[in-house]
Amino acid sequence: MTHIAAALLPVFGIIFIGWLLRRSHLLPDASWGPISRLAYLGLSPAILFTSIARADLSEIQLGPFMAAAMLGFIAMAVITLAIKPALKIPGPTYTSLFQATCRWNGLLILALAIALYGTEGEVLVALVMAASIPLVNMECVAVLSVWGDGAKPDWRSVAYRIATNPLILGSGLGAIVNLAGIGIPEPIWDAVDMLGKAALPLILLAVGAGLNFTAMRARPRLLGLSVFLKLMIAPMVFYGLGLAFGLSGVPLMVLLLTGASPGAASAYVLAKQLGGDAPYAAGDITAAALFSFITIPFWLAVLG
Template identity: 75%
Template sequence: MNPILTALVPVFGVIFVGWLLRRSHLLPEASWGPISRLAYLGLSPALLFSSISHADLSDIQLGTFMAAAMLGFLGMAALTLAIKPFLKIPDPTFTSLFQATSRWNGLLILALGISLFGDEGEILVALIMVASIPLVNMECVAVLAVWGDGAAPKWNSILYRILTNPLILGSAAGGIVNLGNIPLPDMLGLTIDLLGQAALPLILLSVGAGLNFTAMKARPRLLGLSVFIKLMIGPLVFYGIGRALGIEGVPLTILLLTGASPGAASAYVLAQQMGGDAPYSAGDITASALFCFITIPFWLAVLG
């Protein structure tokens, strides 16, 4: 079988199982929210800690790689702002379009990175997540502050929430342990590793359970535009920046996957909180997750 499909089918298969589990009502509907929070905020920090604390960073052009990733996110933000004058849509809806094209599902790409490239893929995606969480959140909050229908944000509160994000804390702790060569007791290290191993299956099941095809009825034409920008233009932006900076091999493919990622569920939450178009965000999350099953294999086959 094609090695790309060999790596991707198990990941997408678990997502499909999550969708089937929710459709079957094997678990109570109300249980999926706590499962998702456990996976993202309870177990994922352990996964990021493990991957970063054990990482050998000596073979990675860290500065150039991280610069390419951050320029990719900034480039997508700039592209979306540039097309705003041509879109005849309400300002709150534009904020959700901005989130659709600017956010990424880092934990899904982490699962793909591990499936495709093992430890190297895990480390590279984890590093991008550390830097992108503050950047992307600040971008989206700023756009919602200008064009959303909600009250003006309290920036000190926003900054506090970002800095205390469990994913950031887990990554930072892993970096301190790695760079400081701090030894961990074997029992503690194995416990954290075991928690981290439980994260990815629950994350993928939660992605599948969160698919809401009814939500795709909200603004279907605009939905098509945001999905096209995210899944077809985004990979080219990240890949092009990586090539321009001389990045090759697995790091370049990880940049490609970052640009090809579907949207993140956090876009819906922020749209609700700050006056964006929440129904449109919900539709985009499902649509981008659905179509990435096609576009990610396509881009890996063409450019990966």
């Protein structure tokens, strides 16, 4: 437990500092959007590239691990669809609940995995991120196209945005370099590595700055349901699938962290764009992030 606390406290501490910085108005509120965009889309591809480009993939049970991870995202989508008839809520609100249970904050989990498991954890989370971005986005857009009250999505545009997502491009380029054995000059490698290392602190600060306690007043009972599904049911689903595929050690713990992750801010953006319940999405992002400070250490202590 001491090891877990020592690894998690710096990560959660930086998130708290981000919240304090936002509250202190040291930076204008309008600056946090560009900071978050820089961290996620400008710098994060570098850390995914470096993680995958020099990884020793031969030592990873890649097939079972990736199968368990992708089935975990599919299983959470199926569970959330299964409970829809019992929920007496408007369609747009349901789409935001779906996003709350099916999305994950991969970059937050990347920071935690590095703190807990070093290079192996970093590589595994990077691989899950690369594979899950298309899957989760297609799931969420499909649900919004059915129950959202906005304009129906242009699937060609959706596919193009996914294919050109900087995180996927960074991951894909890293995989090409790895599999083809392409050598990269050390000065270039060092520059890209420095960019990647700059991403995680900014991401964590942006997570803290994005906490919006006022938004949690929107549909508090439904927030309780979505947070319970995401932070209590999803970890068991991912962990159970890992066991079913014969995984153990760090890969199994990374699956647990993947399931235990709070949702991502992109749920709010997509809800606004495609007619979801944006206020509820904003409340869920904050509530899940706050409760994950308790549930992630709980799951690691119980199952780790």
